[in-house]
Amino acid sequence: MTYCCGILVREGLVMIADTRTNAGLDNISTFRKLQLFEQPGRHVMTIAASGNLSVTQGAVNLLMEGLENPETGETERLADAQSMVAAAHLVGRAVRRSLELMGDAVRQPGVSFDVSLLFGGQIGAARPRLFMIYTAGNAIECTPDTPYLQIGEHKYGKPILDRAITYDTEIYDALKIGLISMDSTIRSNLSVGLPIDIALMRSGALKTEVAARIDANDAYFRDLRERWSAALREAHMAIPPPPYRNPQ
Amino acid sequence: MTYCCGILVREGLVMIADTRTNAGLDNISTFRKLQLFEQPGRHVMTIAASGNLSVTQGAVNLLMEGLENPETGETERLADAQSMVAAAHLVGRAVRRSLELMGDAVRQPGVSFDVSLLFGGQIGAARPRLFMIYTAGNAIECTPDTPYLQIGEHKYGKPILDRAITYDTEIYDALKIGLISMDSTIRSNLSVGLPIDIALMRSGALKTEVAARIDANDAYFRDLRERWSAALREAHMAIPPPPYRNPQ
Numbered sequence: 001m002t003y004c005c006g007i008l009v010r011e012g013l014v015m016i017a018d019t020r021t022n023a024g025l026d027n028i029s030t031f032r033k034l035q036l037f038e039q040p041g042r043h044v045m046t047i048a049a050s051g052n053l054s055v056t057q058g059a060v061n062l063l064m065e066g067l068e069n070p071e072t073g074e075t076e077r078l079a080d081a082q083s084m085v086a087a088a089h090l091v092g093r094a095v096r097r098s099l100e101l102m103g104d105a106v107r108q109p110g111v112s113f114d115v116s117l118l119f120g121g122q123i124g125a126a127r128p129r130l131f132m133i134y135t136a137g138n139a140i141e142c143t144p145d146t147p148y149l150q151i152g153e154h155k156y157g158k159p160i161l162d163r164a165i166t167y168d169t170e171i172y173d174a175l176k177i178g179l180i181s182m183d184s185t186i187r188s189n190l191s192v193g194l195p196i197d198i199a200l201m202r203s204g205a206l207k208t209e210v211a212a213r214i215d216a217n218d219a220y221f222r223d224l225r226e227r228w229s230a231a232l233r234e235a236h237m238a239i240p241p242p243p244y245r246n247p248q
Numbered sequence: 249m250t251y252c253c254g255i256l257v258r259e260g261l262v263m264i265a266d267t268r269t270n271a272g273l274d275n276i277s278t279f280r281k282l283q284l285f286e287q288p289g290r291h292v293m294t295i296a297a298s299g300n301l302s303v304t305q306g307a308v309n310l311l312m313e314g315l316e317n318p319e320t321g322e323t324e325r326l327a328d329a330q331s332m333v334a335a336a337h338l339v340g341r342a343v344r345r346s347l348e349l350m351g352d353a354v355r356q357p358g359v360s361f362d363v364s365l366l367f368g369g370q371i372g373a374a375r376p377r378l379f380m381i382y383t384a385g386n387a388i389e390c391t392p393d394t395p396y397l398q399i400g401e402h403k404y405g406k407p408i409l410d411r412a413i414t415y416d417t418e419i420y421d422a423l424k425i426g427l428i429s430m431d432s433t434i435r436s437n438l439s440v441g442l443p444i445d446i447a448l449m450r451s452g453a454l455k456t457e458v459a460a461r462i463d464a465n466d467a468y469f470r471d472l473r474e475r476w477s478a479a480l481r482e483a484h485m486a487i488p489p490p491p492y493r494n495p496q
Contacts (some may be wrong), residue, residue, distance in 0.1 A: 001456040155403030159432040163480055172489040180484060184407040201400065210492045220491050227487050232411055235479030236428060243468050244446065244458045 001191035002033060005049035006118040007178055008130040008142045010173035012202040013120045016178045017048040020193035035060050035195035037078050040168035040207035045078065045087060045121030046199050050152035052113045058098030067097050084121060084129040091119045092137030116151040128203050156188045157181030175200055183225050249402035249439035250281060252296035254366040255426055259419035260450040261368045264426045265296040268441035282445035284309050285326050288455035293326065293335060293369030294447050298400035300361045306346035315345050329387040332369060332377040339367045340385030364399040376451050404436045405429030423448055431473050452480045
């Protein structure tokens, strides 16, 4: 499995993805699921992928090498997209094309070819945007009401996002809260694991301010995990004991 | 959906269940999912149920009224069980019998008749035990290594249990942490909702020390939710900001 989240705040966009993949329970590997498409000064885009790895890798390859637009006959690459909406449509078409290229293989019983992707970034002077793209190629867009989107094993790490993130959260706080959300998931679900890839794009910068990989030796992330665990312990210990008792 | 958890610590057993049921997204009701079987001084047992409500209610009715043991021809009620292991087997048989009584209805396409139950308690001088019972009637037992079991929407509330509960946790702390786990679930998943039913059985007491319902007006639970939210905010604000930056 996978856990990725994208957080879109007023100051910009944060993307976080784990790297654990598994084919069955006993075939576990490390694969990059966070891809950057960056041309400083023109655009910065990023895709986080969950689900069938052959489909998502195929889609990313198509986006880099180009896929034909059936209406115009032209070959389109993600790097040439003129707007984030057009780019999100292209990502959706790349997912569908990646599935088509597999032919009848996608009708194998017992194998899921479903995927979901987070696609976020900024092109030119337009504002940063964040989309979730489904297997069918359709997309939903993140809005300030709920300024994050998640894919994969999203439930463990949702409570902290629900409580802590608003559209006005400072961007490095958003990154920190995203890392706490990732830590909660890693701790409770073996199918999500280190290292973690992160990207931070400040609105208007048109380049990544952070593009890093966090592994088990990362001093900040280890400290964050320990502080968070200790704070949770203190937090529940500070709450008074429940007063409920049956009448004697 | 549903969220229930059972926590078995050295001092005894805590059971917590929400009461929200839904048939589809727009047909939401309140049903008790936590059932007590209590004969003070002899036994105290409790069942928390998730999944198909007609199957679980049918099973509970059979356990109260008695179901035939096909090997002996005798009618057995849960209240007559001589040990928690025998009682867990009886609960499993009641689930299977409840399904059988529905006949071909359980083969309707698109309707799930799956259930899972938490069954815990104490009979006589033997120690308290806690089981999870599946649709097929089979069971697993909770052990001190992981002193809790969950059914239903278990992922949102798992991180706090994983961090905070050990077999040596004080029993009212276990109840408090269970309520935090329930609050995290309610907050992030609309299909789990108040009121909450709780039961606390101290080892050896052979009666419930707490059997209560917590609704939206409960002062302690409101305070717990507010304190927990505030503590989480403080906890993440106390963690230093992430140091990652790309080289300029």
